[in-house]
Amino acid sequence: MNFTTSLLRSPIKRYRDSLRKAGPKVVWSPSLLYSAAFFAGTAIPATWDQGSASVLPSLPGFQEQFGISSGSSGSQLRNFISLIYIGYAVGAALSFPVNDWMGRRASFRIYSSIYIVGQLIAILAPNKAAMYASRIVVGIGIGSLANLGPLSIAEIAPPEMRGLLSAWFGIAMSLSLVVSTFMTYGIYLHLPPSRLQYQLVWIVPCVFIFLCCIASFFVCESPRWLELADRSEDALSTLVRLRRLPFDHERVQAEYQQIRSAVQEERVAFHGFRSVSGLGRLNSTVRELFTVSSNVRRLHICLVSYALAQLSGANTITSYFVPILNIAGIAEGNKAEGIMLSGFYAVAKLVFVTLASFVFIDLLGRRRSLFFGATLQGCTDIYMAVYLKVRQDTGVSASASETALAMLFLHAWGYIVGLFIMPYVFGAELWPTRIRSLGGAISGIFHWLFLYAMQVALPSLLDRTHNWGAFVFFASWCLVAILYTHFMIPEVSGLTMEEIEAVFKGSWFNANTVSKRPRTMSGISPKDEDNATGNERADSKSKTVASEGVV
Template sequence: MSGRSMLSNLAVAKYANAIRSAPRSVICNRALLISSLLYALSAIPMTWDQGSSSVVPSLPGFQNHFSITSGANPEQIRNFVSLVYIGYSVGAALSFFINDNIGRLQSYRLYVAIWSIGQIIAITTPNVAGLYAARIVSGIGIGALSVSGPMSLAEIAPTEIRGLLTSWYVVAMGLSLFTSIFCVYGIYLHVAVGRIQYQIAFFAPVIFMALCLFCTYGFSEESPRWLMMVGKKEQALTVLARLRGLPLDHPRVQQEIVDIDASVRSLGGEERPTFLALAKETFTKKTNLRRLQQTVVSYALAQLSGANSITSYFVPYVNIISPGGGTTRNIFLSGMYGFSKFWFSLISSFLFIDALGRRNSLFIGTALQAISDIYIGAFVKCQQDGSVSTAASQGAIAMLFVHAFGYAVGLLTLPYVFGGELWPNHIRSFGGALSQTFHWLFIYAMKFSVPSLLKETDDWGAFIFFASWCLISLVYVFFCVPEVAGLSVEEIEEVFKGSWFNAYKRSKAAIWQGVEDQELARNTSTKNNLVETEWEVPLAASAEKESKGAATM
């Protein structure tokens, strides 16, 4: 692949071309930008919790109140770090039943409220039992938001910048992660020892999310797709027109609402499939079972690589690699680690994944993780056996950051990007909720077991354990993970009809399925012709209401 071709494949280049070709009002209008921003900010509770929970145990006020002697001792903080993920899994599972029943906006408000209640319980609880209960309650809200936020963004975004607006969620995650850690760093330096230290860290994001929740009244729009699903067709048309910044009778608005209607009809219209019907299709159809296998294994491998464990136990890890640095140094390094993960995610999302392809990005990123794990493991073993140089110690710290970069380029892609691309439309919500539920339960298991893993393997063995799984991931990617960049849903279906272990042969085969694209175009055209006449009355009625409203002003 030539350098020019690679540059043209970059996400940044694609977004720039899409923005130039789209009508200005579609890209730059208040309703779309504010709604997208508010939905994207639903990522804040998740990474604020992940970042702050990794360093809050180092605050003297937290240690005194909850009888913790050291925030660098993984055995003492494991319940605090891991229990929240039980709530994550429950929230992700319940979101499947709630999102489609009360709508995207009401779900957003409900989940933020649940998370806020958990934070308030954590602030006011007199003992550690209440703290653990608060962690689970907060996790329920966060887990549900992790499903509804990206889904809402995808449903309101115009096709030209759907990927760009969806990436706002990732940006919000990164900003929240390092902001939370530096918030705790500032608290440690400038707030007197007492309960107020951890209470500030827990309550600060509640204030911000309360402002976001308030802004959803009057400033944010409901998903037109959900409105169509519940039979509110005229309201869906009006909302879509506002999101596109175009009049109701504009050809683009009419075509898009017809496409949404056709999509909803293909899923059964207002008579949506039952839970049992969706489960049956997911677990009995060969191609869907193949999707489930890849999604579940992908989530597991991403966690077994150790990246998220390093984020949550960063202070203990730094203390293992370079003991005696002090709390100030450890919290500061943790903040810089979160800051670097933010930029690594942006760099990989906009520069690596689309230019190199999914498989190549996975090979590069996973190899970097394996190399850094092996180096750190060997360093810790040598350090235990005798003295090591200062340069080697600094190199081991640097390898934690190399590990983060490798994860952003590689295994972070595997579950999150593939998980959104693989599922067909009619079972996407069910498949997404199912895989996310497994994802959070597996993270809970990993983060709860890390202290025991470190203890039983004399610390250095844990890094070799992570490196081994990175090598297994390389083998799995080569044989089982197809290249799906640029493929339609129908082409991905063809890819998954093959054997589980010949992805390296079939990765490019479906790209040349031109017949499939033509068939898809014919089917779409047929659906449009069937439903277009049904929109003449709603369009005329909406236009008449609009003209009457203008006459009375």
């Protein structure tokens, strides 16, 4: 195979062609981009809290108010960092009935109100007990928002752009992490010690979320939810607005018919969306989730994906970044330098998420990204384990310490490219409409409770394994992730939400076989693409068709 042929069959070329076939009207639809950006913004509260929580305890005003003596002590920060994830789990559980009965936009306003109330409790908290209680309330709002965003984007996005638009959620998370960390750093440098130091950090996201509540009246509702709620005319008109195409355009009609067919299947399963009681519908949904093999497989992949993402150590390193720097002998005893490095770490994650969104997720596909990311993470974990062991035994050079810092940043890069996309992109696009809210809710509950356990356990894990053993633990799970991806994770890049169903039929261990079958995001095999004539290629540019996946 010569270079030209390889280039023509490359993921980059096929990705470019799929966007061309979608057409500029679809790709640059203002309603689509605005709505996707809005729902991506639901990620901001989560990482605003994660970024600020990792450095807030270093502020003198926070330490004095809540009786914390050291911002680099993992044992003192354990409850402050971890309690919020209990709220996350509760919020994820509540999101199932609210999302399906209220719709995506109304649900956003409810969750945002809960979040703002929790933040106000934290701002006015007179002592540590009240602050801990506020963390759970804030977590309920964040957990619901974090579940709502990815599934909403997956429902409004065209197949060619679903991975890219879903990755905006990750970009918003990283951007929020950067802003919150550097804001805290600026407050540490320029604001005198007082309660206002930490109160400002908590007020800013409240203002943002309030403005988003106003903006929610102008975003598009999910066409799939509208059809599910027996609002067919609204569903079709919303789809026309999202795709910026005429009502009678073949792409709009094909996509609407796919949505309608999926909803009709649900009506058969539920005996009518509005005709049964809430408890009866819940029973039907639960029965379908746990008795249909393809759905059980979806649930299995989502739960394992969330677990592997946390067991790789990425989120715990972010939350305990300052204590880990102290363990590694980097910025030891220097609060300002520790906060500054946390900010640079957040900037790096933002850059990594952006690169992953535009290069890896849709261009290379889910599986290749996972293989690359988990391998890189495991290698950096091994270096950190060796570095910490040698440092404890004989001491290390300055260059070794600088390399260790670089490895922490590369660890974040590996996570963003690989295991990060499993829960937030891959997990969001797996579910059929009729069980998406329940599947997302169960996955979210598991995710946040598992993350809570990891956040609570990390200080003890570091202590019991003499610090270096924790990174061996993380590396081992990266290896498990590589093996799991090879056997269990199918490639769904470029498939419609309805076409993904076919991928999950058959053996659970057919992922590697299915993913080797030639296909592109437009449903045309590489061989057919090579045989296409120039006239056919030119003609394809004037047509906008629904993406079809060959399974």
